[in-house]
Amino acid sequence: MPSRAAGAARAARGHRRAARSAALLALALLLAGGAATGCGGRATTHHKPGTSHEQASGSVGTLLATADAAGHKLREVPAEGAPEVRLALRPDSEDGWNLQLSVKNFRFTPDSTGGAALPGAGHAHLELDGRKIARLYGPWFHLPAAQVPEGAHSLTVRLYADDHTAWAVSGKPVEGAAQLTAPAPGTPGGHSHGEAPSQPPPASGQEQADRTVTITVRDGKVSPAPARTELRRGERVALRVTSDRADTLHVHGYDKELALPAGQEATLILTVDRTGLFEVETHESSLVLTQLLVR
Secondary structure (H helix, E strand, O other): OOHHHHHHHHHHHHHHHHHHHHHHHHHHHHHHHHHHHHHHHHHOOOOOOOOHHHHHOOOOOOOEEEEEEOOEEEEEEOOOOEEEEEEEEEOOOOOOOOEEEEOOOOEEOHHHHHOOOOOOOEEEEEOOEEEEEEEEEEOOEOOOHHHHOOOOEEEEEEOOOOOOOOEEOEEEEOOOEEEEEEEEOOOOOOOOOOOOOOOOOOOHHHHHHEEEEEEEEEOEEEOOOEEEEEOOOOEEEEEEEEEEOOEEEEEEEEEEEEEEEEEOOOEEEEOOOEEEEEEEEEEOOOOOOEEEEEE
């Protein structure tokens, strides 16, 4: 009898070990599937340490050895169905110019910037005379007059994948261009379209605003510390920002952007015509500058 009991115990232990092994195998298969697809079935944007986004971005197009003027490698795709972009601009009634990007076979994907290249997706760079002044995550951008020296200039927008490679066709980056002429400071009119506004631009954004928020960014820190700025619907707020590095300010919910040149104050005037809580942040450094609480 004791030997029969011992045998039964050994059999029970064997069954438990087999069950644990099956469970571990199922877990390993589940984890392997998750790593391949990411959460919710989306492709993962992570890659092995020491490899670049370009090396981890799969087989979208062909990665060329050549690069654009900014040093980003070109990602060649067939001409049929390739991303396209056109740039148009018109004078803003208050200050500078409003730029519009008309895209085809392309969508802006700010939530996945820095990940793997996805077909027909990504962001754009804006260049003034070959110098990058902003990264664009949508079709509209406001270019302040203060950012454009007097004289004739060339604006270029170029489309990039999420991994920062430049979309290209036949070895050339996908881009659009436009010309503008900036007047001398204090000269009314003189925009690139040759049309003079009915009134000269306001001399000071602060004079035109109900509230002014002054912010400084230095060494990756925001001063004063980010807080909520309470406003009434319909009020005009001036965001005056000085950053020690070139960046782009973005007001979420309103899709308003402003180029921040290094070491220079830049001002965005915004009429808050909808209620809610809206974050104001920088694109390149991903810093929250303030929150606009509109009642």
